[in-house]
Amino acid sequence: MSKVRVLVGTRKGAFILTADGSRQQWNVRGPFFGGWEVYHLKGSPVDPDRLYASQTSSWFGQIIQRSDDGGRTWFTPGGEKMPDPYGPPGGLSNRFIYDTSPETGKPLTTHQWYDGTQHPWEFKRVWHLEPSLTDPDTVYAGVEDAALFRTTDGGRTWHELAGLRGHGSGPQWAPGAGGMGLHTILIDPTDPRRLYVAISAAGAFRSDDGGQTWKPINRGLSSNFLPNPTAEVGHCVHRIAMHPARPGVLFMQKHWDVMRSDDAGEQWREISGNLPTDFGFPIEVHAHDPDTIYVVPIKSDSEHYPPDGRLCVYRSRTGGEEWEPLTSGLPQSHCYVNILRDAMAVDTLEECGVYFGTTGGQVYASTDGGNHWSAIVRDLPPVLSVEVQTLP
Amino acid sequence: MIRVVLPEHLRRLAGVQGEVELAVSGPVTQSSVLEALEAAYPMLRGTIRDHATGKRRPLLRFFACQRDVSLDPPQAPLPEAVAAGQEPFLIIGAVAGG
Numbered sequence: 479m480s481k482v483r484v485l486v487g488t489r490k491g492a493f494i495l496t497a498d499g500s501r502q503q504w505n506v507r508g509p510f511f512g513g514w515e516v517y518h519l520k521g522s523p524v525d526p527d528r529l530y531a532s533q534t535s536s537w538f539g540q541i542i543q544r545s546d547d548g549g550r551t552w553f554t555p556g557g558e559k560m561p562d563p564y565g566p567p568g569g570l571s572n573r574f575i576y577d578t579s580p581e582t583g584k585p586l587t588t589h590q591w592y593d594g595t596q597h598p599w600e601f602k603r604v605w606h607l608e609p610s611l612t613d614p615d616t617v618y619a620g621v622e623d624a625a626l627f628r629t630t631d632g633g634r635t636w637h638e639l640a641g642l643r644g645h646g647s648g649p650q651w652a653p654g655a656g657g658m659g660l661h662t663i664l665i666d667p668t669d670p671r672r673l674y675v676a677i678s679a680a681g682a683f684r685s686d687d688g689g690q691t692w693k694p695i696n697r698g699l700s701s702n703f704l705p706n707p708t709a710e711v712g713h714c715v716h717r718i719a720m721h722p723a724r725p726g727v728l729f730m731q732k733h734w735d736v737m738r739s740d741d742a743g744e745q746w747r748e749i750s751g752n753l754p755t756d757f758g759f760p761i762e763v764h765a766h767d768p769d770t771i772y773v774v775p776i777k778s779d780s781e782h783y784p785p786d787g788r789l790c791v792y793r794s795r796t797g798g799e800e801w802e803p804l805t806s807g808l809p810q811s812h813c814y815v816n817i818l819r820d821a822m823a824v825d826t827l828e829e830c831g832v833y834f835g836t837t838g839g840q841v842y843a844s845t846d847g848g849n850h851w852s853a854i855v856r857d858l859p860p861v862l863s864v865e866v867q868t869l870p
Numbered sequence: 871m872i873r874v875v876l877p878e879h880l881r882r883l884a885g886v887q888g889e890v891e892l893a894v895s896g897p898v899t900q901s902s903v904l905e906a907l908e909a910a911y912p913m914l915r916g917t918i919r920d921h922a923t924g925k926r927r928p929l930l931r932f933f934a935c936q937r938d939v940s941l942d943p944p945q946a947p948l949p950e951a952v953a954a955g956q957e958p959f960l961i962i963g964a965v966a967g968g
Binding site for chain 1: 877879880883884885910911912913914915916917918920921922927929930963964
């Protein structure tokens with residue numbers, strides 16, 4: 479019987495939830511890395527017991543943790559205690575240095591600060607880890623201040639793919655309220671050299687050469703906070719989602735507006751349709767139906783909670799425009815939580831499971847594609863990320 | 871041996887309890903103590919001194935013999951009592967909520 483493992487990153491540690499394929503009884507383990515912010519953790523698609531976690535702290539900086547046994551034990555790759563402290567140096571784990579070398583790097587420029595002045599680029603933390611679809615030792619890391627890093631040795635060393643940060647429009651990028659983070663990394667399963675990333679507030683970018691060069695793909699987006707609302711960059715993209723069977727179709731939850739592209743991001747069109755509000759953070763695609771998508775509408779960009787205190791997931795079965803509220807099992811009064819951009823995921827069981835975590839510490843799951851929901855854990859620290867693994 | 875007291879989060883990260891004891895060759899300074907600490911516990915690299923700048927992270931402070939030595943030059947000798955192992959070198963996280 480299949481199993482499901484849910485990886486939850488929170489403000490004060492990580493938790494791992496497991497259940498059999500019925501998804502009725504959940505075992506909760508954690509906190510791992512208690513007291514640290516765990517922005518994201520994710521497993522390798524080709525080696526599901528290989529997990530990577532981003533453990534971070536304003537006091538102590540960035541730590542990358544790795545597990546080779548499905549989360550039972552963890553270590554810092556490249557940071558292992560050496561038998562002889564004066565022997566050969568170990569790895570350089572946790573070292574995220576922007577590449578300014580003449581050979582492969584780009585000069586460290588500035589980006590726009592909240593007040594419009596220019597501000598130096600400074601590494602703060604890893605927001606998102608995206609393991610390769612084919613190699614468990616290769617992982618992409620999206621960081622704040624926005625840049626893309628990659629390891630090819632299981633996390634021992636990290637190197638920036640500087641073509642993104644240095645492609646030319648950096649001085650027009652600006653931080654959103656949560657910082658200038660690269661939060662979305664998508665790999666085209668039919669062409670691993672095609673990568674998509676999204677940055678708040680810069681927009682979406684695509685590489686067709688494995689991350690060496692990038693182009694902005696924001697045509698069709700409109701953001702009223704920009705002097706030029708349809709500018710090439712500067713948009714606050716909150717999340718992009720793709721179905722692996724149809725990688726040229728992208729869905730986007732923007733700061734405001736839910737968008738869709740049918741040509742790998744060349745052009746976007748709005749699909750907010752009948753949503754009660756088109757502000758929100760996550761967007762996700764059903765595991766078996768590329769036209770079924772999920773969002774969680776949030777009242778506004780200053781009121782980060784559901785309209786009327788009623789928590790509703792909205793589902794479109796038509797690839798956008800027509801949306802239906804899904805409320806069964808979700809609190810319908812006095813609910814003022816938020817669902818962050820990396821906190822929604824699906825499993826791939828026959829009856830697709832949908833999961834999301836809230837800033838109130840609940841993780842909700844539906845085992846029937848969103849028709850009914852229940853909290854599989856509650857009262858965790860605020861949830862930053864949710865990932866799901868479907869295991870044999 | 872030089873005695874070092876780590877904040878709780880870093881003790882857990884390094885997998886140690888209580889004080890850490892280190893052998894330091896040459897002058898006992900902030901730099902030489904931290905280099906010995908990071909050599910023995912590589913997982914701590916970047917957690918006390920920023921990877922990019924090599925500077926003390928802003929929410930950490932260093933104390934020795936009841937004195938704040940955070941702003942002393944990294945190459946300045948630490949007090950003799952620390953060098954002799956009579957007093958620990960303390961790495962303290964700023965008191966702040968979160």
